Amino acid sequence: MGVIGKNVAYYPGCSLEGAARAYDVSLRLVAKDLGLELDYLKDYNCCGAMESKNVTFWGTILMNARNMSLARKQGYEVIVAPCNGCSFSLQRAWYFLTTDNSVLTKTNALLREGGVDPLDVIPETYHALEWLYEEAGPEKIKEKTKKPLKGLKVANYYGCLYTRPHFYARTYSHAGGQDLDKDRPMRRATADDDEHPFFQNKLLEAAGATSVDFEPMHTQCCGGPHSLSDESVSEKFVTECPLCHASLEMYRHRLMLKGVPDVDVPAVYFTQLLGLALGRSASEVKLKDNLSDPLPVLKRYGLA
Amino acid sequence: MAIHERGLVEQERIIKKDRIVIDGVDASGDWNLIILPRVINDYDLNFAKDIINHPQGKTINQCYQCAYCTASCPVHNYWDEKYNPRHFIYLARLGMLDELQKRADVIWRCVSCHKCTHRCPKGVLVEEVLKVIVNQMSKRGLIEEYPSKKFDKFFTESVIEYGRIEDGELLFGWMEKQGYSVMKDPILKKPIPFAGGLPDWLKSLAIKPLKGMNIDFLILNAKHMLIHPRTQNWNRFKQVLERVIREEGIMTH
Numbered sequence: 146m147g148v149i150g151k152n153v154a155y156y157p158g159c160s161l162e163g164a165a166r167a168y169d170v171s172l173r174l175v176a177k178d179l180g181l182e183l184d185y186l187k188d189y190n191c192c193g194a195m196e197s198k199n200v201t202f203w204g205t206i207l208m209n210a211r212n213m214s215l216a217r218k219q220g221y222e223v224i225v226a227p228c229n230g231c232s233f234s235l236q237r238a239w240y241f242l243t244t245d246n247s248v249l250t251k252t253n254a255l256l257r258e259g260g261v262d263p264l265d266v267i268p269e270t271y272h273a274l275e276w277l278y279e280e281a282g283p284e285k286i287k288e289k290t291k292k293p294l295k296g297l298k299v300a301n302y303y304g305c306l307y308t309r310p311h312f313y314a315r316t317y318s319h320a321g322g323q324d325l326d327k328d329r330p331m332r333r334a335t336a337d338d339d340e341h342p343f344f345q346n347k348l349l350e351a352a353g354a355t356s357v358d359f360e361p362m363h364t365q366c367c368g369g370p371h372s373l374s375d376e377s378v379s380e381k382f383v384t385e386c387p388l389c390h391a392s393l394e395m396y397r398h399r400l401m402l403k404g405v406p407d408v409d410v411p412a413v414y415f416t417q418l419l420g421l422a423l424g425r426s427a428s429e430v431k432l433k434d435n436l437s438d439p440l441p442v443l444k445r446y447g448l449a
Numbered sequence: 450m451a452i453h454e455r456g457l458v459e460q461e462r463i464i465k466k467d468r469i470v471i472d473g474v475d476a477s478g479d480w481n482l483i484i485l486p487r488v489i490n491d492y493d494l495n496f497a498k499d500i501i502n503h504p505q506g507k508t509i510n511q512c513y514q515c516a517y518c519t520a521s522c523p524v525h526n527y528w529d530e531k532y533n534p535r536h537f538i539y540l541a542r543l544g545m546l547d548e549l550q551k552r553a554d555v556i557w558r559c560v561s562c563h564k565c566t567h568r569c570p571k572g573v574l575v576e577e578v579l580k581v582i583v584n585q586m587s588k589r590g591l592i593e594e595y596p597s598k599k600f601d602k603f604f605t606e607s608v609i610e611y612g613r614i615e616d617g618e619l620l621f622g623w624m625e626k627q628g629y630s631v632m633k634d635p636i637l638k639k640p641i642p643f644a645g646g647l648p649d650w651l652k653s654l655a656i657k658p659l660k661g662m663n664i665d666f667l668i669l670n671a672k673h674m675l676i677h678p679r680t681q682n683w684n685r686f687k688q689v690l691e692r693v694i695r696e697e698g699i700m701t702h
Contacts, residue, residue: 159614190608190613201697202503204694245507310563433663433666
């Protein structure tokens, strides 16, 4: 435990400053309650998300390299990003910068030209979930839980890019306790399982919630309504990506307008639930920021 | 229904006869299935070279055509089986640009879920390779500006301009680009989310927050729509970024 570091550079990303404010606020609260520290990356720029990389390779690498350079300037070698898209982009840039020397040389030259310090060390990026699991872990959450999420059934939705591809996310197969991918070139000891991620399940179960069986939908693409319409056992979707969150909420709304039954499953961020369990109030974790109203379900269990 | 090997008998060549009897013999079914002699002399090996020389496409030659990528692909499985990553890699390596061009209507459909790259047993960065293929195609004029590229460009332009994106601008600006009429206030020319000719689901979604959401959250987002969030000290970097993207030449094609 504790390989990543308790004090890290925090790259929130554009989404968390606006539409996904709840994720940002609740993550900071949870980190604070668990004795961890997130140091805001000053003056960061957009990571390019899933869009820019399709139209410019060098531009996207450069944008992420600038953010890495800012982290180095603030004295960090580790960046934590809570958004799947941001952590993907930073990890992708890390992959190309460390494996391809020509990319690093060209990027450093361009950074210098743009008035940013070139990279001496290339900072690694961790997803906030991986960081919380490594630095706090289920035991600590269990210990600090004041208001267990008793009886609440959750479907843990991880999305695509938290575990994939293993070159960037550096995941490997170890969910059953057995290490099955010894030859993965980029594997990282702290990373989640690739096809059966379980960090979020474990953290929320430690806080008292019950995870429903949600495989294989937990890592299915959010780009379609398929991932929603055949799931009716759960009372809550728990997400860790603002884009997936928006997509789930938007399609939920559209499906309900079309009269599809059994899609009334509100989506919340995992940090919001953890925050509640750690004794924070509903308004502190900004439950009212969510488009799909989670309050009725939570009230039923006396949690909000 | 006979199963035809793709590529050997083109679908449009098949003649279907529901009921045909010749000299007392029932000969109904698919006709014109003869496999024509093929001599491929129209190929371009420079296409594959350009891909290999790109940092994103270096791994393309590790592919041994096992089609694990295609088997994993949600676009292939849930949308259209014409979308076949293995086949695209095959065609790109052979330089069969005319065949790639025939698939221009589906080849951009990738949703970047990275199942292909993740599961490839040979370590091909499939998703990256497919993007280079599409980009090289648009550089050579083999594919017109496809729908997802329009959004990608719109998004990237916003990043270049401000250093950051803003969700409201993206959503409503994009709707406007799609041909919906977005009502704007007369002074600041900013969109009014729940009015105008927007689709009904979006209007009701935009009105919903007013009923029960946090007021400070609404104010925050409205403020961002009025004053776009910016990265400080962006100008010098922006010029370099713009130049790099221009030199790369994919945005402009």
